[in-house]
Amino acid sequence: MVADLVERFVTTAPRPALGLATGGTMEPVFAELVRRHREHGLSFARVRAYLLDEYLGLDREDPCAYRNAIRRLLARHVDLGAGAVHGPDTHAADLDAECDRYERELRAAPIGLQLLGIGSNGHIAFNEPGSPLDSTTRVVALRGQTRAENARFFPAAQAVPTRAITQGIATIGAANQLVMVACGEHKADSVARALEGPVTSEVPASAIQLHPNVTVVLDRSAAASRAR
Ligand code: F6R
Numbered sequence: 001m002v003a004d005l006v007e008r009f010v011t012t013a014p015r016p017a018l019g020l021a022t023g024g025t026m027e028p029v030f031a032e033l034v035r036r037h038r039e040h041g042l043s044f045a046r047v048r049a050y051l052l053d054e055y056l057g058l059d060r061e062d063p064c065a066y067r068n069a070i071r072r073l074l075a076r077h078v079d080l081g082a083g084a085v086h087g088p089d090t091h092a093a094d095l096d097a098e099c100d101r102y103e104r105e106l107r108a109a110p111i112g113l114q115l116l117g118i119g120s121n122g123h124i125a126f127n128e129p130g131s132p133l134d135s136t137t138r139v140v141a142l143r144g145q146t147r148a149e150n151a152r153f154f155p156a157a158q159a160v161p162t163r164a165i166t167q168g169i170a171t172i173g174a175a176n177q178l179v180m181v182a183c184g185e186h187k188a189d190s191v192a193r194a195l196e197g198p199v200t201s202e203v204p205a206s207a208i209q210l211h212p213n214v215t216v217v218l219d220r221s222a223a224a225s226r227a228r
Contacts, residue, residue, distance in 0.1 A: 003032040019114030022066040051087035053166040103137040114175035122203035126166035135168030188225035196227035
């Protein structure tokens with residue numbers, strides 16, 4: 001279903017600007033897009049892709065950097081043009097200025113379809129609980145729970161960075177269409193709070209309720225809770 005939405009978008013939008021999330025949820029989505037490219041010629045040649053977030057403090061070549069994960073799982077297997085994957089420069093001397101630059105780039109793009117996962121604490125991108133609903137691209141500290149959950153992608157738990165650059169909640173809300181995907185029991189509570197609870201900065205993903213064009217794709221386990 002998610003690949004269908006992405007395929008329709010990249011084949012019909014005049015200048016497709018595609019927002020990419022990273023993480024385990026997106027891996028099968030990227031694998032299916034690669035399959036469609038190989039077997040059916042789905043082309044990404046016109047696509048500009050934009051990262052949702054990126055860790056701070058990793059070497060440029062670190063395989064755990066989100067830019068490199070996107071290259072490994074998607075970009076190198078399809079016909080995304082050279083330089084078509086955009087993101088914040090986490091090695092910039094002035095990180096606040098770099099966040100402002102990326103925010104301006106995103107607003108100028110603007111994103112047509114934004115893929116989103118959700119953290120089990122209700123985060124979207126790296127907007128942790130307490131992030132203002134009007135936040136823009138900025139440097140953030142990662143919560144212990146987020147670092148613990150993402151440790152599975154790193155050689156050791158201590159290797160997970162403590163900070164990241166993330167698009168803000170308002171930045172994400174400026175995309176034309178949002179597609180949020182969640183799988184597994186451990187996402188059920190945050191999904192229920194995001195979709196059925198009040199819109200609150202304590203559940204950053206609840207901000208998607210304010211967006212006029214959202215698709216949420218859940219497996220049965222992620223859909224199993226009701227907001228309390
Ligand atoms: C990553 C991102 C995060 C993840 C979320 C879920 O770019 O934006 O918000 O979508 O942490 O991660 P997974 O899919 O690994 O459960």
